[in-house]
Amino acid sequence: MVRFGVLLPASGAAASPEEIVRVAAGAERAGLGSVWVQDRLLRPPGPVSYGGVMPPADPPGEWATVYDPLEVLSFVAARTERVLLGTSVIAALFQPPIVLARRVATIDRLSGGRMLVGLGQGWMAEEFEAAGVPLGRRGAGFEEHVNAMRAVWGPDPVRFEGRHYRIPESQIGPKPVRDVPVVIGAVSARAVARAARLRAGLTLSLYAWDDLREIVALYGRAAKEAGVDPADTPLVVQANGPVTEADGGPDRMPLTGSVEQVASDVERLAQLGADHVYWPLGEGGVDVIARLAAQRE
Numbered sequence: 001m002v003r004f005g006v007l008l009p010a011s012g013a014a015a016s017p018e019e020i021v022r023v024a025a026g027a028e029r030a031g032l033g034s035v036w037v038q039d040r041l042l043r044p045p046g047p048v049s050y051g052g053v054m055p056p057a058d059p060p061g062e063w064a065t066v067y068d069p070l071e072v073l074s075f076v077a078a079r080t081e082r083v084l085l086g087t088s089v090i091a092a093l094f095q096p097p098i099v100l101a102r103r104v105a106t107i108d109r110l111s112g113g114r115m116l117v118g119l120g121q122g123w124m125a126e127e128f129e130a131a132g133v134p135l136g137r138r139g140a141g142f143e144e145h146v147n148a149m150r151a152v153w154g155p156d157p158v159r160f161e162g163r164h165y166r167i168p169e170s171q172i173g174p175k176p177v178r179d180v181p182v183v184i185g186a187v188s189a190r191a192v193a194r195a196a197r198l199r200a201g202l203t204l205s206l207y208a209w210d211d212l213r214e215i216v217a218l219y220g221r222a223a224k225e226a227g228v229d230p231a232d233t234p235l236v237v238q239a240n241g242p243v244t245e246a247d248g249g250p251d252r253m254p255l256t257g258s259v260e261q262v263a264s265d266v267e268r269l270a271q272l273g274a275d276h277v278y279w280p281l282g283e284g285g286v287d288v289i290a291r292l293a294a295q296r297e
Contacts, residue, residue: 001270002266002269002270002274002275002276002277003032003033003034003084003275003276003277004032004033004034004276004277004278004279004289004292004293005027005032005033005034005035005036005084005086005276005277005278005279006023006027006032006034006035006036006278006279006280006281006286006289007035007036007037007038007238007278007279007280007281008020008023008024008035008036008037008072008076009023009281010037010038010066010067010069010072011038011040011062011063011065011066011067012061012062012064012065013061013062013064013065015062015065015066015067017075020067020072020075020076021075021076021079023035023281023285023286024076024079024080024083025079025080026285026286027083027286027289028080028081028082028083030286030287030289030290030293031290031293032083032286032289032290032293033083033084033276034083034084034085034086034116034276034278035076035080035083035084035085035086035278036086036087036088036238036278037067037069037070037072037073037086037087037088038066038069038087038088038089039066039069039087039089039090039091039120040063040066040127041066041091041094041127041130041131042063042126042127042130043059043060043061043063043064044059044124044126046058047059048124048126050123069087069090070087070090070103070104070107073085073087073107073111073115074106074107074110077107077110077111077114078110081112082114083114084114084115084116084276085107085111085114085115085116086115086116086117086118086236086276086278087116087117087118087119088118088183088185088203088236088238088278089118089119089120089183089184089185089203090117090118090119090120091120091121091122091127092119092120092121092122092142092145092146092149093121093122093128093131093133093137093138093141093142093145094122094127094128094131094133096165097145097146097148097149097152097160097165097167098148098149098152098167098172100149101148101149101150101152101153101172102152102172102174104117104149104153104176104180105152105153105173105174105175105176105180106174108176108177108180109174109175109176109177112177113176113177113178115176115180115181116180116181116183116234116236116276117180117181117182117183118182118183118184118185118203118236119142119146119182119183119184119185119200120184120185121138121139121142121185121191122138137164139190139194140163141163141164142194143194143197143198144162144163144164144165145164145165146182146184146198146200147160147162147198148160148162148165148167150182151167152167152172153175153176153179153180154175155175156170156171156172156173157169157170157171158170158171158172181201181233181234182198182200182201183195183200183201183202183203183233183234183235183236184198184200184201184202184203185202185203185204186202186204186215187204187215189218192215192218192219192222193218193222193225193226195219195222196219196222196223196225196226196228197222197226199226199228199233200233201233201234201235201236201275202215202216202219202233202234202235202236203235203236203237203238204235204236204237204238205237205238205240206237206238206239206240206253206254206255207240207253207254208254209254209268212237212254212272213272216235216272216273230273231273234275234276235272235273235274235275235276236274236275236276236277236278237255237269237274237276237277237278238277238278239253239254239255239256239277239278239279239280240253240254240255240256241253241255241256241279241280241282242256242279242280242281242282242283242284242288243255243256243257243258243259243262243279243282243284243288243289243292244256244257244258244282244283244284244288245258245283245284245288246258247261248261255269255277255279259288259291259292259295262292263292263295266292
């Protein structure tokens with residue numbers, strides 16, 4: 001069963017504590033399964049290449065103001081009771097693993113075990129420069145970072161020895177309520193294989209169905225090689241546009257358009273094994289996503 005969620009309005013000039021709480025509480029009242037936050041440290045003044053995946057373009061204006069994702073989820077956790085709290089994604093390398101792991105574990109404890117953590121390596125050179133982290137830390141350094149975080153979440157005494165990160169034998173708490181589900185933002189074959197080795201799921205933006213099918217199949221093969229059952233790891237899908245009242249037309253982006261159009265897309269997601277899908281808010285707000293969810297019941 002695919003669980004529905006919504007991206008919290010935590011970026012841009014209109015973001016505010018009141019609006020964040022209104023949307024989160026509304027999502028829970030409407031029976032949605034999750035609320036999500038994203039991460040961005042800064043907005044460069046000129047075009048960025050989106051990690052080399054897309055042609056350079058001016059960054060969105062909303063990047064100029066982005067509330068810290070974990071602070072937002074802590075704020076929301078205190079004002080909700082059931083809704084899952086997801087990050088998709090946090091740029092993990094910009095925080096030491098012991099710091100990030102403790103922040104996540106703290107929110108998981110405060111929320112009663114509601115965290116689902118999406119982690120990414122980061123891609124924007126300006127953010128690496130500002131964070132004081134070398135771009136070369138990506139890849140093997142990211143894999144080590146995730147393993148160090150899991151060591152912190154594990155039983156005491158904690159000890160981790162790696163090339164980039166070392167944690168002396170220590171007691172470190174709090175511990176999460178349960179094993180925190182981890183998903184990795186990945187699009188390249190190497191990154192997908194890394195997620196499988198880490199026994200983590202995937203979090204993906206859906207631009208085209210063929211691309212999604214290819215990545216899911218690639219993950220399935222990599223998971224088999226790693227001895228991982230894909231059914232045991234979450235698959236999170238982000239829609240690149242809202243559900244609307246109006247028909248999206250024949251050239252619409254997947255998971256966008258009217259409730260009827262998106263309902264058909266969700267069936268395709270279910271066949272691909274997706275566990276969660278979430279949307280940015282459109283004019284219909286939470287209510288239109290709730291109507292979509294009601295059609296699936």
